[in-house]
Amino acid sequence: MTLDDPAGPVTIETVEAAATRLAGHVRHTPLLSSPFLDEIAGRRILVKPECLQHTGSFKFRGAWSAISALAPELREKGVVAYSSGNHAQGVALAAKMHGIPAVIVMPSDAPQLKLKNTAALGAEVVTYDRHGENREEIGGALAAERGLALIRPYDDPQVIAGQGTAGLEIAADAEALGIDRAEVLVCCGGGGLTSGIGLALEAYRPGFRVRPVEPVGFDDVARSLAAHERLEVIPGSRSICDAVVTPAPGELTFPILDRLCGPGMTASDEDVLFALAQAFRRLKIVLEPGGALSLAAALRQPDRIEGDTVIVVASGGNVDAAVFARALEMA
Amino acid sequence: MTLDDPAGPVTIETVEAAATRLAGHVRHTPLLSSPFLDEIAGRRILVKPECLQHTGSFKFRGAWSAISALAPELREKGVVAYSSGNHAQGVALAAKMHGIPAVIVMPSDAPQLKLKNTAALGAEVVTYDRHGENREEIGGALAAERGLALIRPYDDPQVIAGQGTAGLEIAADAEALGIDRAEVLVCCGGGGLTSGIGLALEAYRPGFRVRPVEPVGFDDVARSLAAHERLEVIPGSRSICDAVVTPAPGELTFPILDRLCGPGMTASDEDVLFALAQAFRRLKIVLEPGGALSLAAALRQPDRIEGDTVIVVASGGNVDAAVFARALEMA
Incomplete structure (x- = not known):
């Protein structure tokens, strides 16, 4: 299952084989929490800070x-x-x-x-x-x-499998906390991370629901999930979330997303800046705008989320100091 | 060994008993790293981000x-x-x-x-x-x-033992990485964290040397270690490190520090701001000035450190947004 076989199926076995190869090289990122964020979200909120991964993102x-x-x-x-x-x-x-x-x-x-x-x-x-x-x-x-x-950014079975190891960590840590049901919000561009996590949780935490979060105006994945077909982004939008403004769900990722994930959510630039400032103040982590989409949705749209626990994958923290300082000022 | 017996001895058994009581309630914080920080420090540098602990500090x-x-x-x-x-x-x-x-x-x-x-x-x-x-x-x-x-801030055997659990985590994680020798730099006020970590590493990583880092002008612990007696801070200094500007080493902490730790180091406000900005950029964590002293010493005084590995305990991240934004601007 290499680049010669790009359409090869990605399964939980592919994800677990990736985890074996990654052992000792990747950081098992923790689940962070704060009673102050729980209060805003109206439920328990657990944040997986992939900004702490090597090179500052899940990639x-x-x-x-x-x-x-x-x-x-x-x-x-x-x-x-x-x-x-x-x-x-x-x-x-x-x-x-x-x-x-x-x-x-x-x-x-x-x-x-x-x-x-x-x-x-x-x-x-x-x-x-x-x-x-x-x-x-x-x-x-x-x-x-x-x-x-x-090495394609998301339409590669081994890339999807590698991102899915974040899902294996979520499954293990949630089991240790005794959590059987949760919504899992994932910042989503081409869908590599979201689909990989979907595969891992299907196998180990079937009571979890994985939901992609995109910037307002770049909701191609959300619309594709609703239509059950790959739709492109509608041109003309702008977003501060530079890391996730992809044109359409991936060819390999979409069938997995369609089978396992959704419905999609979106977050505005304003809500992303709010989430970024809350992550600074309450969790002491640095998020880039695209990495704060999931937290923004959890904090600002509690009525669109079900259950008493939400897990948020904060996907990266590669943000310029000037942008970060401005977000802190605005919030 | 409660407040009725404040002078009771603190031993590795006290630290381990604290770890048992803390299990499931405290976060085991990871060891973070970045090739960019290694390059500045001239050696491998591992950062234990206690800013990610509940309430944003080791306390x-x-x-x-x-x-x-x-x-x-x-x-x-x-x-x-x-x-x-x-x-x-x-x-x-x-x-x-x-x-x-x-x-x-x-x-x-x-x-x-x-x-x-x-x-x-x-x-x-x-x-x-x-x-x-x-x-x-x-x-x-x-x-x-x-x-x-x-509950005293540092001169309490159970408080020292609790802070020492950070040292048990360092010992376990260093063992997993195969590290037998290292200098361990710890941000130091009254000495609760430094002495507790000293006890844990004495027991499990005897090849490690624990060294307190204080703000320039507040080097009471460093001077006390050199003199082998408790000396007070010399009045008249100012520092941005509000969390650690204590007047003297503790009564209970100093005998432990004197037996196990040193020599002490100091870091200037300017170096602390540099470290804070590097932690933002390279590790994606938020440090307060007092929590960045150890990283500042590791990055800016490599010639005063021995060996090829330095472990830095970054003790907290409770910093106002305005102060943090200013640090990013200056760096």
Whole structure:
């Protein structure tokens, strides 16, 4: 089940095999809580801070999973990925830890910090013009020319399986707390994290319901789930959640999402900034806007959530200091 | 070993008994790392983020330990503590979770947020005038009048033992990583956390050396360790590290510190702000100035540290948004 077989099924066995490969390399992130957040949410709220994962987001899980699943003779040639942010850093670090080269295709106008970090993690950064060039073509050409394995951001079975290890951790920690029923809100772009968590919880916590949360105006997954078919985002929207503004659910992720997850929720920029400030004040963690969507939905839309426990996956914390300081000021 | 016996010896058995009582109630905080911080520090640096502990600081450990160690008939009458910040919130939450009343004596000019939080955690807040009244006398009088047990901030064997559970976690996590030798830097006020961690590591990681870090100008512990006697802070200094500006090492903590810990280090306000910004950027955690002293010393004084691994206990994250935003701007 490698890139040669992109449509191969992803099952709980795939997720568990990824967990075995990730053991000792990934951080088991905890479930955090605060009585102050419980009060706002009107129920118990548990937050899984994937901002504390290596490189500051869950993306390291899928990157490590995909790289470690490659056949050794393929892996040693190196990997290529395209991303403007979190996937870039996850792939760069996972490649470095495997001792293999990584080429990351990034927009030339990406934030300097993200370009710098990716290079500092040992990757070769190839920039392109977002307005005139196609990153997938560039990535594909590099893969072909140099024999590199392409690590897609979400439409890769091993990437989905790697993200699903976050779901295995939720299942284990919830069991230890005696929690049988909960809604699990997940920040959602292409659906790799949401679908992976869905698979893990289907197997181990079937009383849990996994629900994607997207930015207002980028609710392609929510609408697709309602229609039971893949729909594209409606153009013209803007959001501060740069990490999750994907055009449509993935080809591989959507069937899993459709079978296991929903209904989707959305959160406004204002609610995301509120959640970001609450995470700062009550949990002492740093979230980026796209990583706070799930917390925003839990805190601001309690009437749309069922049951007495909600688990929130806070997916990343790669935010510029200026943006963060502004969020604190506004809240 | 209760308040009736304040000079009772604190041993590794006391720490382990506290760990048993804390199990299931305290968070086992992880060891975080970043290749970017390793590069600055010139060695492997592991950060234990006690800001992620309940109420945002390690103080919850000692509070729970002391309250849970009280005889039931004494405990049910309630507890009293004096503190302007972290100890207040730790005692308030631990008392609430035990279902007993708590009275917290706080300065009337304490930050509104801390007063509000402590009350919101169910405690009765009694304010006093810092310039005309003595908080220890007020606390003692309340204890006597109402039959409340006084929970001192550090000079209590069960408080020291509770803080020492952080050291047991460090020992276990370091063993899992195969680390036999390390320097362990601990933010230090009265010495409860430092001495407790010293006891735990003496027993389980004897190759580790525990070193207190204080603000420049508040180096009473460092000077006391050098002189092998308790010395007071030299008046007239100022620091942004409000949580740790204590006048002298504790009566109970100092013999332990003197036997097990040192030499002490200090960190400047500027270095603390640098560390706070690095923790934001590289670890995605929120530290208060006093909780970043240890990280500041590790990042800015590598030549004063021995060996290839340093473990940093980042003790708390209760910082106002305005102070935090200013630190991000400066760095």
